[in-house]
Amino acid sequence: MSRRLRAFKRWMKAQSIGVSDSLDLVDAGGDDGVSVVAARDIAEGEVVAAIPKRACLTVRTCAASEAIEAAGIAGQLGLSAALMHERGLGEASEWYGYLQMLPRRACVPLTWTVGEVDELLKGTELQKIVKEDKIHLHEDWKECILPLIASDPSKFNSKNSGIEQYFDAKSLVASRAFEIDDYHGYGMVPLADLFNHKTGAEDVHFTSVCSHSDSESCEDGETGAGCEDGETGTGCEGETGAVYDGVDDEETSNTNISMCSSDSTDDPTVLQMLMVKDVKVGSEVFNTYGSIGNAALLHRYGFTELDNPFDIVNIDLNLVLQRVSSSVSPRQVRVRHSLWRKLDFSGCVSQNSEYFEISSTGVPQLELLVLLYMFFLPEKQYEQLNHTNLSLEEPDEALKAVISTKIDTKSHSLTLEVANECLLSDDVRCMLVSLADDRERLYGLDSLEDDVKLLKGCCRVRERKRYYALLLRICERKILEKLRVFASDGYNAKGKL
Ligand SMILES: C[S@@+](CC[C@H](N)C(=O)[O-])C[C@H]1O[C@@H](n2cnc3c(N)ncnc32)[C@H](O)[C@@H]1O
Numbered sequence: 001m002s003r004r005l006r007a008f009k010r011w012m013k014a015q016s017i018g019v020s021d022s023l024d025l026v027d028a029g030g031d032d033g034v035s036v037v038a039a040r041d042i043a044e045g046e047v048v049a050a051i052p053k054r055a056c057l058t059v060r061t062c063a064a065s066e067a068i069e070a071a072g073i074a075g076q077l078g079l080s081a082a083l084m085h086e087r088g089l090g091e092a093s094e095w096y097g098y099l100q101m102l103p104r105r106a107c108v109p110l111t112w113t114v115g116e117v118d119e120l121l122k123g124t125e126l127q128k129i130v131k132e133d134k135i136h137l138h139e140d141w142k143e144c145i146l147p148l149i150a151s152d153p154s155k156f157n158s159k160n161s162g163i164e165q166y167f168d169a170k171s172l173v174a175s176r177a178f179e180i181d182d183y184h185g186y187g188m189v190p191l192a193d194l195f196n197h198k199t200g201a202e203d204v205h206f207t208s209v210c211s212h213s214d215s216e217s218c219e220d221g222e223t224g225a226g227c228e229d230g231e232t233g234t235g236c237e238g239e240t241g242a243v244y245d246g247v248d249d250e251e252t253s254n255t256n257i258s259m260c261s262s263d264s265t266d267d268p269t270v271l272q273m274l275m276v277k278d279v280k281v282g283s284e285v286f287n288t289y290g291s292i293g294n295a296a297l298l299h300r301y302g303f304t305e306l307d308n309p310f311d312i313v314n315i316d317l318n319l320v321l322q323r324v325s326s327s328v329s330p331r332q333v334r335v336r337h338s339l340w341r342k343l344d345f346s347g348c349v350s351q352n353s354e355y356f357e358i359s360s361t362g363v364p365q366l367e368l369l370v371l372l373y374m375f376f377l378p379e380k381q382y383e384q385l386n387h388t389n390l391s392l393e394e395p396d397e398a399l400k401a402v403i404s405t406k407i408d409t410k411s412h413s414l415t416l417e418v419a420n421e422c423l424l425s426d427d428v429r430c431m432l433v434s435l436a437d438d439r440e441r442l443y444g445l446d447s448l449e450d451d452v453k454l455l456k457g458c459c460r461v462r463e464r465k466r467y468y469a470l471l472l473r474i475c476e477r478k479i480l481e482k483l484r485v486f487a488s489d490g491y492n493a494k495g496k497l
Pocket residue numbers: 031032033034035106107175176193194195196197198223300301302303304
């Protein structure tokens with residue numbers, strides 16, 4: 001066992017953090033860090049860890065609580081300030097045994113250089129987003145952390161709370177923090193943050209009994225879940241007393257907990273890790289950070305997964321308008337785009353850009369199909385649609401109106417399949433293929449095959465950034481391939497209508 005793990009176990013024991021003897025903590029070092037492995041067969045329903053909330057590092061529990069609260073900083077920003085301050089205290093921090101286990105920073109794109117972002121994330125949606133994040137974080141630091149330094153230089157200074165330290169802390173908070181309850185808000189939860197992620201196949205859930213509810217258990221199970229400006233509430237004042245006593249005297253062994261089912265405690269001052277599946281001895285025990293695509297996984301946690309069913313590719317609205325302009329007149333693009341909006345259709349909107357999602361199976365967002373369909377609608381049907389009186393409060397009213405330019409919607413029940421088939425005119429299918437090509441060109445000159453070859457020669461441990469960025473590109477490009485198949489399958493499906 002590594003020295004840092006031994007120190008962490010001693011610290012957990014002192015904090016009355018209970019760990020079941022069914023869990024082994026394994027330290028691989030480097031960016032892979034620690035993982036949790038089953039030391040024996042574990043049964044669904046077992047509580048494998050119990051963590052008093054007061055052992056979590058939050059704005060409420062940290063030594064600089066007053067200064068941070070007086071500055072009105074909450075959410076992830078407040079927690080980042082708390083983390084920076086505790087790290088600055090070194091061995092004097094109450095959380096030193098925990099903090100010495102953490103990497104200096106998480107290997108997330110936010111902490112990559114701009115050069116690395118431009119090279120490794122070229123063509124992916126993250127390239128722009130991460131550069132914007134960097135700018136926003138600089139602003140946050142100037143607007144919130146600099147005044148904190150000015151307000152209490154005994155606690156915050158440029159050495160523990162400089163811009164570098166802020167990026168380090170923010171990357172750790174984003175990739176490891178949990179939402180604890182209304183009172184604590186976000187927190188670093190020792191032990192719970194050692195479980196790695198597996199999409200849709202987790203073994204364990206993080207559970208917290210809500211501070212404002214007597215009976216409900218609020219299951220979150222996601223690290224880094226929630227938004228930047230999440231606020232801490234003021235409901236329940238401090239918790240008292242140790243809850244679980246370690247029963248093992250050996251300094252390097254787990255602080256065993258004896259309870260074995262979720263019924264054993266409904267103590268609102270304690271967080272639990274509850275098994276939701278049987279796990280065999282020797283297997284890794286996984287948590288889930290949520291059902292999210294690879295770009296989101298890389299953005300927040302610094303890794304990606306092959307065959308992630310929640311993976312998506314985005315196609316920007318501007319790219320669509322540009323591509324369509326090569327086939328229809330600028331006036332037609334403008335007028336029909338505007339009718340699409342009037343009918344209350346829109347893409348997804350994030351950070352000043354509007355885009356359409358293509359699912360992991362290559363199926364485009366319905367709104368994109370509607371838009372493309374409308375661009376190529378013959379003038380007569382377009383005029384009919386333009387003059388239809390619609391009550392947009394009715395669900396699917398606008399979609400029905402669009403579809404009724406092709407089929408009699410009264411004699412067809414409007415399923416997604418029917419809608420897809422109707423909207424997939426020859427022009428739409430051609431456009432989808434062209435859009436897949438346009439989107440693919442953003443990755444540069446290397447082909448998908450080149451990327452696959454590069455990945456084969458890339459070491460995940462030594463070249464972590466390149467490896468996961470390549471995997472993201474490859475997965476996105478495979479989705480674009482599936483989009484092309486979706487577009488051509490439309491030919492076969494056409495006869496069915
Ligand atoms: C909450 S921590 C999990 C524990 C972490 N392994 C450690 O050493 O502390 C989250 C980080 O673990 C790593 N991680 C978690 N799940 C992973 C996975 N499935 N593949 C690769 N890295 C993973 C990522 O670096 C992520 O930012």
